[in-house]
Amino acid sequence: MAWDSLPVRKPAHPFLILVAIGALGYSLYAARNSGGRRAAGEAPPSDAEARVNVLALCDAVQSYRDEHGVYVSAGPSPKEIPRGGQGVPFPESEAFHRIGFEPDGKVRFQYQVMVQESPVGEPEVSCIARGDLDGDGQNSVYRVRLDANGMTTPIEVEREGE
Secondary structure (H helix, E strand, O other), rough: OOOOHHHOOOOOHHHHHHHHHHHHHHHHHHHHHHOOOOOOOOOOOOOHHHHHEEEEEEHHHHHHHHHOOOOOEEEEOOOOEOOOOEEEEOOOOHHHHHHOOOOEEEOOOEEEEEEEOOOOOEEEEEEEEEEEOOOOOOOOOEEEEEOOOOEEEOOEEEEOOO
């Protein structure tokens, strides 16, 4: 196919662009002014944050170990587990800062790095996220384990959706 025979794409109609911008603006306005209440039929918060962040946390811990030769424990942070899917600011933490894990904005989960010694004397690291998205007092727990060779397990989930 020659370059001069490629189809020419027409730009979007200006009215459609204005409608899309208006819909986005209204969605942002409604979300900001809902006071944390979800509208009828609105999807509950997702656990995607926890799944992404426990993997990022283990990656940060392993990168720190590769550079400095030791694993670092951190957290739990924030001190209280967020409830009902409400985001809270991630507090400043020297340990999390040292390994380079500092989530932007608000988080809906509590994060922790636990370093323990295995039965054979090697370090075992658990990167953990805890949350209570539905606000019923039962916590979901998302965990990735990191062994002394830097290998991670798949994400283990207890009480998914809580």
